Amino acid sequence: AQSVAQPEDQVNVAEGNPLTVKCTYSVSGNPYLFWYVQYPNRGLQFLLKYITGDNLVKGSYGFEAEFNKSQTSFHLKKPSALVSDSALYFCAVRERSYSGAGSYQLTFGKGTKLSVIP
Amino acid sequence: GAGVSQTPSNKVTEKGKYVELRCDPISGHTALYWYRQSLGQGPEFLIYFQGTGAADDSGLPNDRFFAVRPEGSVSTLKIQRTERGDSAVYLCASSPGTGGVYEQYFGPGTRLTVT
Numbered sequence: 001a002q003s004v005a006q007p008e009d010q011v012n013v014a015e016g017n018p019l020t021v022k023c024t025y026s027v028s029g030n031p032y033l034f035w036y037v038q039y040p041n042r043g044l045q046f047l048l049k050y051i052t053g054d055n056l057v058k059g060s061y062g063f064e065a066e067f068n069k070s071q072t073s074f075h076l077k078k079p080s081a082l083v084s085d086s087a088l089y090f091c092a093v094r095e096r097s098y099s100g101a102g103s104y105q106l107t108f109g110k111g112t113k114l115s116v117i118p
Numbered sequence: 119g120a121g122v123s124q125t126p127s128n129k130v131t132e133k134g135k136y137v138e139l140r141c142d143p144i145s146g147h148t149a150l151y152w153y154r155q156s157l158g159q160g161p162e163f164l165i166y167f168q169g170t171g172a173a174d175d176s177g178l179p180n181d182r183f184f185a186v187r188p189e190g191s192v193s194t195l196k197i198q199r200t201e202r203g204d205s206a207v208y209l210c211a212s213s214p215g216t217g218g219v220y221e222q223y224f225g226p227g228t229r230l231t232v233t
Binding site: 004032036041042043044045046049051090092104105106108109110111 | 121151159162166173223224
């Protein structure tokens with residue numbers, strides 16, 4: 001079974017400061033990892049993904065995330081937070097299936113509410 | 119281009135009634151997913167279609183829930199004998215293929231309230 005933990009329900013950061021939203025995962029094999037953002041009354045928007053290769057992944061709106069296999073983590077980061085980054089952030093995982101079999105469902109964490117204070 | 123659309127955006131129904139929720143995926147996307155998001159939680163998987171067939175329905179909570187995708191495009195999630203515990207936001211997503219490399223594109227959701 002696959003699972004995701006986002007240990008912080010809420011993260012507060014001052015505008016202009018760096019931000020980190022934490023995510024750890026559990027899968028039987030190797031993972032595909034995703035970050036999504038959800039603004040109020042809107043659907044989930046894709047930010048970035050880790051499939052293979054470079055552990056540092058760059059995505060939309062200046063966000064990046066670092067895959068750490070030994071710590072089973074995929075923390076989301078941004079060097080300088082904007083007030084407009086305030087939203088709900090979800091980490092998701094899917095186990096890589098080399099046989100091609102299995103489900104393609106994503107397993108999501110509970111989400112972390114990011115508040116950027118002006 | 120147009121994203122994933124879902125109708126209605128809000129649905130209020132009485133306990134015991136039947137409801138249908140519709141999803142229109144991005145044109146050309148072969149894979150379609152339904153998720154359910156309860157308050158304060160992340161989305162939970164319900165069912166996944168590849169083309170017209172349900173390739174994985176392991177997330178459907180019970181036999182009151184059913185989904186179809188008859189022509190491989192639009193999908194309808196059907197809930198019979200609704201219960202108050204079914205109240206949630208129902209999200210639809212689509213992707214160009216079924217490999218894990220593809221991200222899923224989500225619609226705005228249908229907020230279902232069962233009174």
